[in-house]
Amino acid sequence: MNSTSETLEPLFNFLDTSLLTLEDTFNKLPGSAVILRYVRSSHRNDPGRTVLELILLLFAIWTLLQSRTRADRTEKHFIQFTDKEIDELVDEWTPEPLGQPLSAKEQADLASVPIIAGPNGPKPKLVSTGKTVTNLASLNFTGLAGNEHIKQRAIETLKKYGLGSCGPPGFYGTLDVHMDLERDIADFLGAESAILYSQGFSTISSVVPAFCKRGDIIVADRGVSFAIHKGIQISRSTVRWYDHNDLKSLEDVLEGVEKERRKRRGPLTRRFIITEGIFEKDGVMVDLPKLIELKYKHKFRLILDESFSFGTVGRTGRGLTELYNVPAEKVDMLVGSVAIGLCSSGGFCAGSQTVVDHQRINGPSFVFSASMPPLLSVSASEGINILRSTPSILTTLQENIRAARAILDRVDCITIPSHPASPIIHIYVRSAPTTSLHPSAAAHSPTKPSNPASVLPRDAANWDWDVETEERVLQDVVEEALAQGVMITKAKRLRGQEAVEPRPSIRLALTSALTKKETEKAVGVVKTALVKVLGRRR
Amino acid sequence: MPASSPLPSPMALNIAAPNPSMFKKRSSQTLAPLASAASYLSALSQADARARHSHGRTPTATPALSLSSSITSSSEDTVLNEGDPSSHAHGFDNFDGLALPVRPPTSEQVFTTLHTEFGHCANEAYRLTSQHTQGEAVPAHVEQDPPYYILLSTYISYLILICVGHVRDFVGKRLSPGSYTHLVPRNGYAPLNSDFDSFYTRRLKTRMDECFSQPVTGVAGRTIMLLDRISPDYNHTQILTGTRTRALNISSYNYLGFAQARGGCADAVEEVIRRYGVSTCGARLEGGSSDLHTVTEALVANFVGMEDAMISSMGFATNSALIPALVGKGCLVISDELNHASIRFGTRLSGANVRMFKHNDMGSLEALLREVISQGQPKTHRPWKKILVIVEGLYSMEGTLANIPVILELKKKYKFYLFVDEAHSIGALGPHGRGVADYFNIPPRSIDILMGTFTKSFGAAGGYIAGTKSLIDRVRLRGHLGPYAEAMTPPVLTQVLASMASIMGVSPPLPPLDGGEGVVTTSGTYVHPGPAPASSLPNWLTLPYALASGTEGRTRLRRLAFNSRYLHNGLIKLGFITYGHPSSPIVPLLLFNPGKMNMFHRMMKDRKTPIIVVVVAYPATPLVTSRVRFCVSAAHTKEDVDVVLRACDEVGDVLDLKHGIGRGERWTVEKIVERAAEVAGM
Numbered sequence A: 001m002n003s004t005s006e007t008l009e010p011l012f013n014f015l016d017t018s019l020l021t022l023e024d025t026f027n028k029l030p031g032s033a034v035i036l037r038y039v040r041s042s043h044r045n046d047p048g049r050t051v052l053e054l055i056l057l058l059f060a061i062w063t064l065l066q067s068r069t070r071a072d073r074t075e076k077h078f079i080q081f082t083d084k085e086i087d088e089l090v091d092e093w094t095p096e097p098l099g100q101p102l103s104a105k106e107q108a109d110l111a112s113v114p115i116i117a118g119p120n121g122p123k124p125k126l127v128s129t130g131k132t133v134t135n136l137a138s139l140n141f142t143g144l145a146g147n148e149h150i151k152q153r154a155i156e157t158l159k160k161y162g163l164g165s166c167g168p169p170g171f172y173g174t175l176d177v178h179m180d181l182e183r184d185i186a187d188f189l190g191a192e193s194a195i196l197y198s199q200g201f202s203t204i205s206s207v208v209p210a211f212c213k214r215g216d217i218i219v220a221d222r223g224v225s226f227a228i229h230k231g232i233q234i235s236r237s238t239v240r241w242y243d244h245n246d247l248k249s250l251e252d253v254l255e256g257v258e259k260e261r262r263k264r265r266g267p268l269t270r271r272f273i274i275t276e277g278i279f280e281k282d283g284v285m286v287d288l289p290k291l292i293e294l295k296y297k298h299k300f301r302l303i304l305d306e307s308f309s310f311g312t313v314g315r316t317g318r319g320l321t322e323l324y325n326v327p328a329e330k331v332d333m334l335v336g337s338v339a340i341g342l343c344s345s346g347g348f349c350a351g352s353q354t355v356v357d358h359q360r361i362n363g364p365s366f367v368f369s370a371s372m373p374p375l376l377s378v379s380a381s382e383g384i385n386i387l388r389s390t391p392s393i394l395t396t397l398q399e400n401i402r403a404a405r406a407i408l409d410r411v412d413c414i415t416i417p418s419h420p421a422s423p424i425i426h427i428y429v430r431s432a433p434t435t436s437l438h439p440s441a442a443a444h445s446p447t448k449p450s451n452p453a454s455v456l457p458r459d460a461a462n463w464d465w466d467v468e469t470e471e472r473v474l475q476d477v478v479e480e481a482l483a484q485g486v487m488i489t490k491a492k493r494l495r496g497q498e499a500v501e502p503r504p505s506i507r508l509a510l511t512s513a514l515t516k517k518e519t520e521k522a523v524g525v526v527k528t529a530l531v532k533v534l535g536r537r538r
Numbered sequence B: 001m002p003a004s005s006p007l008p009s010p011m012a013l014n015i016a017a018p019n020p021s022m023f024k025k026r027s028s029q030t031l032a033p034l035a036s037a038a039s040y041l042s043a044l045s046q047a048d049a050r051a052r053h054s055h056g057r058t059p060t061a062t063p064a065l066s067l068s069s070s071i072t073s074s075s076e077d078t079v080l081n082e083g084d085p086s087s088h089a090h091g092f093d094n095f096d097g098l099a100l101p102v103r104p105p106t107s108e109q110v111f112t113t114l115h116t117e118f119g120h121c122a123n124e125a126y127r128l129t130s131q132h133t134q135g136e137a138v139p140a141h142v143e144q145d146p147p148y149y150i151l152l153s154t155y156i157s158y159l160i161l162i163c164v165g166h167v168r169d170f171v172g173k174r175l176s177p178g179s180y181t182h183l184v185p186r187n188g189y190a191p192l193n194s195d196f197d198s199f200y201t202r203r204l205k206t207r208m209d210e211c212f213s214q215p216v217t218g219v220a221g222r223t224i225m226l227l228d229r230i231s232p233d234y235n236h237t238q239i240l241t242g243t244r245t246r247a248l249n250i251s252s253y254n255y256l257g258f259a260q261a262r263g264g265c266a267d268a269v270e271e272v273i274r275r276y277g278v279s280t281c282g283a284r285l286e287g288g289s290s291d292l293h294t295v296t297e298a299l300v301a302n303f304v305g306m307e308d309a310m311i312s313s314m315g316f317a318t319n320s321a322l323i324p325a326l327v328g329k330g331c332l333v334i335s336d337e338l339n340h341a342s343i344r345f346g347t348r349l350s351g352a353n354v355r356m357f358k359h360n361d362m363g364s365l366e367a368l369l370r371e372v373i374s375q376g377q378p379k380t381h382r383p384w385k386k387i388l389v390i391v392e393g394l395y396s397m398e399g400t401l402a403n404i405p406v407i408l409e410l411k412k413k414y415k416f417y418l419f420v421d422e423a424h425s426i427g428a429l430g431p432h433g434r435g436v437a438d439y440f441n442i443p444p445r446s447i448d449i450l451m452g453t454f455t456k457s458f459g460a461a462g463g464y465i466a467g468t469k470s471l472i473d474r475v476r477l478r479g480h481l482g483p484y485a486e487a488m489t490p491p492v493l494t495q496v497l498a499s500m501a502s503i504m505g506v507s508p509p510l511p512p513l514d515g516g517e518g519v520v521t522t523s524g525t526y527v528h529p530g531p532a533p534a535s536s537l538p539n540w541l542t543l544p545y546a547l548a549s550g551t552e553g554r555t556r557l558r559r560l561a562f563n564s565r566y567l568h569n570g571l572i573k574l575g576f577i578t579y580g581h582p583s584s585p586i587v588p589l590l591l592f593n594p595g596k597m598n599m600f601h602r603m604m605k606d607r608k609t610p611i612i613v614v615v616v617a618y619p620a621t622p623l624v625t626s627r628v629r630f631c632v633s634a635a636h637t638k639e640d641v642d643v644v645l646r647a648c649d650e651v652g653d654v655l656d657l658k659h660g661i662g663r664g665e666r667w668t669v670e671k672i673v674e675r676a677a678e679v680a681g682m
């Protein structure tokens, strides 16, 4: 600012003397700043266009001023009413109630949500029964919940920092411990830099609109999570969808996008591929090396949501990049959840310095929200240290997953879409044998491809499952398992608000905090419950 | 700082390497009168250059003036300051007036707080009750205009900034295309940030980056520890020097001063970490709910006076992900034009139509209501399913209070639903700290939905939404957070529980200590509920007497109310233009010129008693009304507010900021400080 004010000073002196002459032009000055900028930039490109643009701009300002004073009264749908008529209309209008009371089914749904008495962990106690259960519902993959060392560090941090940060990062809410955690995450992943958000769920729905604007192109998987859908919705970008985890379909769509652009001779816009590492909806895992290859080939940027793969796969839990041995730098925006992967709270986005800095100004839930409590940040840093130094955590987790799959894969009344290494295991009720395959089993017959502009896949019309009956049956399974001392949960959905209705499923979350024996026993209970309830149904 | 001591001159620069001799020579040569801002600026740039060169040298300590007999330099303090190089260097001297209270406590005054976190202030004269005078109209939001030449120079400043920016871009792109590669298409990738979109950030905001994202450490209480930084390349990179500066913190949203590392709340949090750990492992509906959530939600509902409440782990998401559960297609949201980004995010996701009305302008709201109800939905003219009016209780950039009494009258007539975002007002306003409804003495249940956050007054994190039981149950099930977002963690829940309970007091109530003010006030038609029943807290959570009795909570509320009014009225009496309601703890002071923002920020920070402030400009505010925003806290003592007023007085003279009331009506800062109680009561 120094240089500016120095230039300002002589200018002011000059202005003082010539104030009178400037007075007339002053009124136009607020606009003139904008105009001048426009003229300069357009003049540089095409001098002939300057005049045209200037006129256009004036017109734009004029219409803007018009609409502000007269609202949309000029619209052709506007009906003129007298005051008396308006009063009558106001009297007549009866709004719907703000919220319909819950239906009996919804009430039962809410009542069936397990509430834990005391600390959560592999064997928590339930409020409803007072009994201790084995926990295959809560997300505690690495078993860091309740870790004594982390507790100790959290208390130390509390004594130095208090609890809340009391400010957004821009205004004295950036603490050294936040910067430490950002660096720890970046180092852990091998990325250049990382940025911390205060809630895992809000991370991706803020990252997407930070980069994708109106006119940009997003190519996204049809099976992405709710949070990604919301991010895409708020970005107002043009979206093209490809079949769930089908990279062939992705390639077709990418080619289609390029073709479309060449046909329209449009300018080069930002283009993104958005997908998940391990899908929240069904536990399917993406083929990262192939995805990276496609992204480079077609010059798209990749936004990869690793919420369920960070802290759960790879030798030390670094996620898909470690599992596939791909440098994290190749993923442009790598989003993960500190809450899920490190059993703390918050989320992050790792990438290049430019990518991270961009979000510090443009990420809505970063800019407009308080930074996370310092003790949670330190707990997460400590979690990374533990993961780094204890690869046995991940080995145990993977062993437990294998053990669970060994049991479940042999149950024939269910299908499991999840990848064998996925720490979340989704369980569908097997459809009657008449219909062939589930859509997520990507091997559908190569007839007509789905329409990339629609989020619904081509075969959506053939889906033969009924949400309500399947949910009811699965809830019976959940209750049966709970009666036998194993807490599991249905995957909870926002029916009616989801872009594509996910198939009802039970979602098991495995943890390294249980031994293989305990896991086998618990999954055995789940299996018995499945067989019992689903067998009854037949 | 004793009231009689000579005021530290703004030239007592205390930048990265606080070497006093560095500036002495300079000021004796050219800056003796220190009249103009420009001369200050050039001194600054030279000081910067020196600091840059001396970066790495160890800072020279000011000779220590030992006052170690005082109570705050107890062994606890030593623990607190461990690993803090600057405090070792300075010992326990009080050179900046921040570490120790001005008046040493008398033998019967026992302060349990750390003065640096929560100031010691025993004088009962410096207390007020935050309450609306019944029958009085709520002041409308007036935008006081500065003199003509200020507006003119503001526009010209922006004009010059923009021109210089474009010239630099023009030249830069030719001379060093390397530094523009991220703005042009490269290798077939469109730039992440277009040249045009990022112009403001690159050419205007970068100049002031010094004022933003300042890294800090420790508690964001009455004072805060800055991690000093310098920029060798005009704010493109910031380098931490490794030194620290303690500064008076009038910027954090710590209204009730609960940002504390010591005290009953912190002890409760420590206990819960031992018992529960730090994680809840998952979403509320999928195995992440604990008994602590149930208890906290019940207490929050009790606190805000609603049937039920749901809490979420992030304040932003409380709006952005829960509003879609309230409205949808065919509904209309009427939103104040200055509503927070999270509200806009949420309404956009909900699919409802959105209309805006002029900030806090009830005429504009009514006109809009008449229009939308009579016109119905666009094109089809079908009547709206429902209309939801969303306002904030206290606006974070303006300090205005929503005109709830009038909105409620309109609500009766126009049958809309009312959503009040109390992010800043909950805890900070009202005789019982229950927000705007309490301030206006309105039954909270006449408002349909009360939303708020715990990040501010409660020193925690996250937010809540409260309403009728059936509505909140619907939000639990149909809001985006229930199935997908992580639940609030036990330490945060406990901070909420402990701080909230200490504002309410826990029954069985202890006898009121100072007879005068009862806990339960009966006035008008609304009888305020009493303290929280002891059964509403988990049995392991025991609060110390001062918190459980509600006396400390009451003191905090009254200190905040006093400090807010004192600072606000004091600034007005000094001749500044301020915005907002005098009772609001958010006090915006108008600066107008963009260049003054940097200057103001820097001059406040470089004082002998460093003060950190928040400056905000376009796009957070309209282009011309750049401002500095003070957030007053109950943790501040009256003397702290004095320090701020004195600083503003001096800086305001140098920067020519006093354009409010006429010279004749103004008071000197000494007069204001002397008659503080009178000023606050005005």
Ligand SMILES: Cc1ncc(COP(=O)(O)O)c(C=O)c1O
Pocket: A368, A369, A370, B314, B315, B316, B317, B319, B340, B342, B392, B396, B421, B423, B424, B453, B454, B455, B461, B462, B463
């Ligand atoms: C009105 C309003 N609502 C919501 C929020 C978001 O709260 P949080 O910082 O807890 O995410 C803020 C914070 O600045 C706010 O001012």
